[in-house]
Every structure is written in C-alpha cells, then in structure tokens.
Amino acid sequence: MSDARPRLTAALAGRYRIERELGRGGMATVYLAHDLKHDRSVALKVLRPELAAVLGAERFLREIAVTARLDHPHILTLIDSGAAEGFLFYVVPYVRGESLREKLNREKQLPLDEALQITQQVASALDYAHRQGVIHRDIKPENILLHEGEAMVADFGIALAVTQGAGDRLTESGLRVGTPAYMSPEQATGDRHLDARSDVYSLAAVLYEMLAGEPPHTGPTAQAIIAKLLTEPPMRLAVVRGVVSAVIDAALARALAKLPAERFASAAHFAEALAGAPGRAAVQGRSRSLRALVASVVVATVLAAGWGWLHSRAAHRPLVILMDSPNPARIYDEETIRASGTNADVISDIRRLADRAAKGIGRAGLASLRGARPVRSRSHRPALFHLPWLGRR
Template sequence: MRPGPAQHEARRAAAACRHADPPAHHLARHERAVARRQRGQRGVRGRRAGARYRSPRGRPLDHREAVSDYLQDRLVAAVGDHYLIEEEIGRGGMAAVYRALDLRLNRHVAIKLLPPDLAFNADVKTRFLREAQMAAQLNHPNIVPIYAVDERDGVVYFVMALVEGMTLAQHLRDAPRSSFDEVRRVIGDVADALDYAHRKGVVHRDIKPDNIMLDRASGRTVVTDFGIARAAAGDSRLTVTGVAVGTPAYMSPEQALGERDVDGRSDIYSLGVVAYQMLTGEQPFKASNTPAMLVKHVSEAPQPIREQRLDAPDPIVRAVETALAKDPAARWPSGAAFRDAIRAAAPATAPSIPRVAQLSSTGFMQSPAVSPTPSPTAPGFFVLPPLPVGYGRDAWREWKDEVRARADDYRGQAPLSRRERRARSRDIRRLRCDDPARPLDERIAAFRRQLVGNVSTLALLFGVNMLTLPEFWWWLFPALAIGIGIARRWGNLWADGATLKQLFSRAQPAPPHGGWAPDQRMHQQRPASVALPAPPPPERALVSDAVLAGPHGAAVRRAMGDRIVIREVLAKLTPTERQMLPDIEPTVNALGDRIAALASTLHSLDADASGANLGALDQRIADMKKETQTAESGRRLALLERQRTTVHDLLTRRGQLLPQFESACMALQNLKLDLLKLRSAGIDAALGVVTSATQEARAISREIGHVLEAADEVRNL
C-alpha cells in the first residue's frame, strides 16, 4: 500500500535530520530483515517459514507475495542506510523494480534489482554490473539516467530516475493503433536515443514497448533497460555458437540466428517492429511458440502495412519497411537516418508540430502547460474542440461533426459528408482491386476475397427470404446486381490473362528471400533517393521464367530461399564449427541444382505428356483399327501406337520424378530448420540432427542424379 501524504511529509522531515535521528519504523524494518537473514543462515528459516509469511490478518501469503516480500526485505537490508523502499512497481523475467526515496537527496528514485537466480551466477552478475556502468555513461534526454550501480550482501542493483507515466505497451493495450503524429514523435525520439547510444558503443538488444516509457510530466519518450538483455546472456545456457537474446516478437533476424556480435542495426529492426505495431495495431508476426517466431523473423516477410491501414502516409510506410529489412545492410545505417526519415513524413503544412506533454484523464493528447494554446484556425495545428458539457446524444454528435470538420480543414480539404466519406472509401477499395498496375496474383487474391464476401451476403439474403416471404424470391434482384459486378471484375482479370485454375488455386509464390519486399506497387512508389535495388532472384539463373510461372515455380523459389538461408547460417559459423559439418555446403548446392533440373524436366513433361494426350491417342488408334486396312493405314497405325508408347513412358517417368522432386524440397527445408535450431540451441545439442539430415539429403541427391543421368543417356541414343 502506498504511503499517504502525511506519511510522506513525516519521512521527508526525518530524512532532513537523518544523521541525528533516523526513521524509527525504517530502522525496525531494517533490523527485522537482518534478523530474518541471520535466522536463515542458522537453518531456522525452514521451520518458521509458514508462520512468517502470513498477512496481517493471518491469511497465508501466496507464492508471488512471499517472493516479493523476501526480495524487498533483502533490498532493504542492503540499501537501508541510503534509500527508503516504498513499494514494488514492476517485475519482469530479468529484474524487479521498486519505488524508493533517496534519504540523502530527498528525491524519489527507481531501484532495479537483479533476481537471486541470476545474481548467484557470477558471469551474469559481472555482465550486469559492467553493462549498467556503461549505460550510466549515457546522458540523453530520451534515456533514463542511472544514478548508481552497486552490489551489497549478494544483492545486485542499480538506481535510476523514476519515470511517472506508463509504458508504451500499456498505452497500446488501451489504444492499439496510434496516430501518425504520435508514431513520428515516439519512434523519432527512440531512434534519436538509439543513435546516441550506438555512437557511444552501447547496443540495447531488447527494444520493445515494455522498455519505452511515456513520461506524464514532461511528455518525453524515454528508453529503459540498456544492457539488461546482454547481461542475462551470460547465463549458463550460452554455448559456443550463441543463443538468441531478447524478446522473440521483437528480435532481429541476426538475433534469431543467435549471433554473438550484433550492432545498432539490430535495434533499428526491433524499433521497426514497434513502429509496425503502432501503425497496424498488431505485431508483424504471430506464432504459437518461440522457435516458430524466430523462423518467421528470419525467412518470412510481414503483411504490408497498406493492407491493414490504407491511409498510412507513404514516407512513414517506406521508413518502417526499410527498418524491417532482413539484411542489416538494407536497413537504415543509423538511428539518426531512421529518425530523419520518420520525422520527414510530417505534413508540409505543419513543419513544427507541438510535442505532447501528457495523457489527460479522457485519453486525449494535450499540449504542455508551458506552451500557448494554438488557435483552431492556425496553420500547422490540429486542436480538438472542447468536450461537451452534457451527456446528451445530440451534444456528442455535434462534437464529432466539429472534430471531422476541423480534421478536414487541417488536411486542406473541403468538409465531406458521411455519405461522401463512405463513397470515397468504397472507391479506394475498388481501385485497389481493379488497379491494372497491381500484380495479377494480387488482383486475383483480392477478387477471391470479394467473391467469398458476395457469396456469403447472397446466402444470408436467401435465408432471410425463405424465412420471411418464401413465395416471392426477392433475393434474386440483389443477386443479379452483385453478379453483374462479379462478371465485370472477372472480365477484366480474364482479359489480363487470368484463368479459372488460378482463381480457385491457393498456391502463392514464395516471397524472395532477403530484404523487405511487400509487393510490386511499393517498389513502384518508392522514390529513387531511397530505393533499394533488389538483386535478381537466384532461381532465374537455374531455371527459365516459364518454369517459374508454372506449377513448380513456387517450390523452386522456396527451395532457393532455403538454400540462401543455409548458406548464411554456414557463413556465420566459426571455422572450427564449419569443420565439424564439412558435407553440408556441397550437399546443399548439389540438392539445389537437382531441384532446378527436376523442375525443368517436369515442366517439359507437363507440356509434352498428359493424360488427355494419351486418351486422344487411344481414341485415334481405335478409330484407325475400325477402318479398312491398307498399307498406308498400317503405317499410320504403327506410328500412332509408337507415339502412344512414348507418351505412356513419359507419363510413367513423370510419376517417378514428381515424388523425388517433393522429397528433395522437403529434405532441403528440413536441413534449413535443423541449422536454425543449431544456431539457437548450440552446436553440441543439434550436431546429430544436422548430420542425420545431411545424410538423408545426400542420399536423395544421389538418387535424383542417377535418374537424371539415365535420362540423359536415353536422350542421346
């Protein structure tokens, strides 16, 4: 329970004369903590634990309350001469935070305590102290300052400034989607703080909303917990290959691969994930477990921001996409570059947007008290109208209309009615579906989603019709109107080369591996000044464009992406570790070449031999046999039978190659997953699994090689 105002005044007065008369209740608590520790050393703690850990009313404390009381007592015993511990204000997997009063300087501070299970580890304790001392050298308005770092009686802690406010995670739980001005301000401030820390040689390694604070008093965005993630990396789980350090949902690909030495661009990626969440209201990747989340960070591209928030400004979208590039070289080179890009997205009519000071009780952002209140008509400012005094529906409706009118004036547009806004939204959605500049597969996917929605609507109308007026089928009239729209959109797709097979097929081409590549229109809209030239896909060097456009193209792209991931993992191993896995690289190269060769062969067989061709030949042979036999008809019959035999052999061969093609793709994918497991779990733990997968891949590659060699010999006859 927090002390009241009267208790605070009494403690402040006692702190002023602490040398003459320390607070009696504080000394008593300090003595009780020391006595409990001494009893524990004599072995009495176990016999009296049940009686000691009870609430004032006699109710036994639960496990969390007991652990909290034990940690707080240890902290009081360690720092009781200088700090008055008031209450616990936060707890995580790496530290517990307490609110305290500095008795010497008479100010409130926050004390972060390393849990005993980590403090007992000498390596973790040394790292914690070293990282905290490095972070204490940081002096930036957007970084929480550290006042002291110390270890007493086995208690490892550091004292930092107390930030009154909320974390960004708490703010996002209340309002999942942030305004664009708030995204610019928060991400810009954090990027500026990271740029300063990176220039000082400090990498955060755990940027996430829980480590970003919104100060209620000053409106500043401050970053906390510099170096805590690296300190915890000194745990005994650390292997020669390294482990993934940080929070999985916000890890960079290099962190997910367990790299030991990451630079500031890893923090840029994590901050890009935070910006993505602020814009869309959800994280870019979702997974049921940590390994699946790490794999997605390494090999998958997130859903484009424009698909979840249509009104997102292009500069913000480009800035966040660049920060989320898989390759560190394709990201922003520094926090300053990311800061400048995100702040350059501000509207041209508002070069200086006032900083946010605090969150009001109503949840709206208010300006600092020291800044003058801008006029509603002043250019560059958007001010909410005063809230209605009453609670009537008409008053709130008028207030909302006033907000919309001011928003339209702020954007330099004429006020729109509700019907006009809805019509404009429908036009935007229809343009996104019918825009000829979009790739055909995206237009087909959008048409498929609209088709499902239209069919569901018609089914609902049919059910309502049958329940209300079954003798008059009025649902056919809206069905006719919807059908005309469907036919028109399908006609546009069919004119551009779409087929019914593509419409009902769910196969999607795998995204190219490497940097962020959301879709084609994003690259078309990106200016040349920030464009990231994409290298040609590696699969184009092995197979033709016709193969990539065929039914086996998606599998080839996926296999080439797996091969790139495997090469990257192998390149990041030490020479000693690569010597322990000597057969992986040649096996992967041979298997990738085999997959490309099989895809080309299957593509040729799909075009030359099919069940329809065989059926047509059988029909022609049957008709030929019914005709009068002559010398010419005999020769034609012999040619047809020979052709049928060839087609039958080709179909048999295709049936043999297709399972081998699928097995090769799965073997390459399994090898990639095993190598990712090796990077995160350690070389010793995953060596057997990787070796077994390599042997299986080599066996499959040899079998495919024999089949292809036999086919070449037959072709040369």
C-alpha cells in the same frame, strides 16, 4: 522475489527504502524506492536471482558502468548500481507516467503523428548511444516510458551488461536477452556481435505495432514468433492501415529487412526517412515554420546582444546561433564551438536542444537560410547553424 524482499530491504537499509513493487520483467524486478541520501523517489531494479548467479557481481558492475556515461534527453539515466547480500541492482529516476506498453494495451493503435513523434525521439536516443558504442538490444514498448509528451528509453545497456558479462553461460542457463516480437533476425539466431542495425529493426517493429496494433510477427510461443521472423516477411503496413503513406510503408519495410545490410545504417537515417513522409508537420508538434523560427532567433539575438556586440565580438568569424525557440537565443563563434569539449555550458545546451531543433528544422530547409550550414551536434541533428552574414563585416 517477494520472499527475498525482507532480505533486500535489510541489505539496502541506510541507502534506499523499498516502498512497493512496480513490476517484473524478463531480467529484473522493479521497485519504487526512496533514495535516503538525496530524498527522492527512484526506480530500483533487482536482477533475477538466477541471472545474478550466472553473471556475478564483478562482471555486472564492470559492464553496466559503460552505460553510466550516457547523457541524452530521451535516455533514462543510470544513477547508481551495486551488489548487496547477493543482490545485483541498478537505480534509475522514477518516471511518473506510463510505458508505451500500457498505452498500447489501452489504445491498441496510435495516431500517426504521435507514433512518429515517439519513434523520432527514441531514434535520437539510439543514434546517440550507438555513437558511444552502446547497443540497447531490447527495444520494446515496455522499455519506452512516456512522461509529459516525451519518450524516455529505459534499461539502456542492461542487456549489454548481461550479454557481455554472462556470455555463453547465459544461453546455458535458458535465459534470453531480447524479446522475440521485437528482436532482429541476427539477434534471434544468437549473433553476439550486434550493431546499430539490430536496434533499428527493433525500433521499426515498435513503430509497426503502434500503427498496426500488433508487432510484425506474432505467435503462441517464442519459438513460433522466431520461426516467422526468420522465414516470413511482415504484412505491409499500407495493407494493415490504409492511412499510412507510401513513404512510411517503404521506410518500415527497409528497416524490417531480414539482412542487416539491407536496413538503414543508423537510427538517424531511419528517422530522416520517416521525417520526409507526409504528415511531418504534425510530428514536429508545436514547432514553428523554418523562416519564423530563424527570424525569431535572429531578433532575440539582436535584442539581447545588440548589433555592435555582434560585429565587435566576432568581427571576422561566422557566428553560430543556438536554436532554442522557447528561450532567448544564444550565440557562439567558431572558436567557442571548437573549445566546447571543455565548456560544460555549451555541451549541455547542445545535448538538450539538438533533438528539439531537429523537429523544427530539417536538412531540406537549410537551403532557404542563404548560406547557413548546420554544425553537427552530438545527436547528429542540426541544432546549430552558421550565419556568416551576421558574423562578418
């Protein structure tokens, strides 16, 4: 690809200025580039020539367009894609930080609370994408970027675009989508009809490595790893790292089951199983206790809006309080929530806050809210709560 850089620079002149190579992966070479139109740094990923030849521009652009609609706080957004002078490329924001792979290369094993927090954030991203019908197919430490304490999933949908676009020609070319140490057994055996449970397996393999210091299965070659993947169970995590609780050990064992039917049905269910483990408070980071958080939101709401507004605005409808501990609370009535499909502000708030609220409030804690019930957000996390005693006379 280095010989092709002058051609790439010329092909993208006027749109992007190529500054330097950031790295190379199985499917693409990544460059730091400058978006000339918007005056910003971006990561520009150029598909390998042999992959571009197999895929073709029309198929690539059609398939990758499916992922452009993904909008989640833990997904690296696709901001551009195109074809130029034989190059197929796509563009994402440039994240100033490091990948989980770089962190693991340096530290080998992560503290339990940090590993669980990363897993919860990635699970939130996966659950959102799965409900949009998009399977990642290549969850691995290299595709998890870390920036200011937040995990961002990269290359969302690129594996899907390649698989859907190239089909059988991909296999004939000798190229493989996915990484043996993290791919599910069904992906390793060439099943093209993957579902959410395949990504759950891959995420569990990443969590296993964060805690154990190596993936569930290792070997000198891809073939050796796949052979172990298909025939041997991984060593139980409790044996490798004694500080891991039985709850986490059991959740990982289930997520790493050979058969999809024996795994968690969704990334959300996997995350919930992990959230019930000892040390959950550490995973929640700076989140306050349930009662303190609810109290602060109610107080903020009262101060901002006043009791009279509460009773006159939604006198006969239960109110919904949007949990946002660092900022003033917002309240919406049921009618507003039902109309949120056309209310961009509400939709944006739900997307931004759902993951944060999940860290502070779990299902079990809702019982103490005297009748409050969660309103399902786009990430299937309780980010909104009905407080009927505030919204009725």
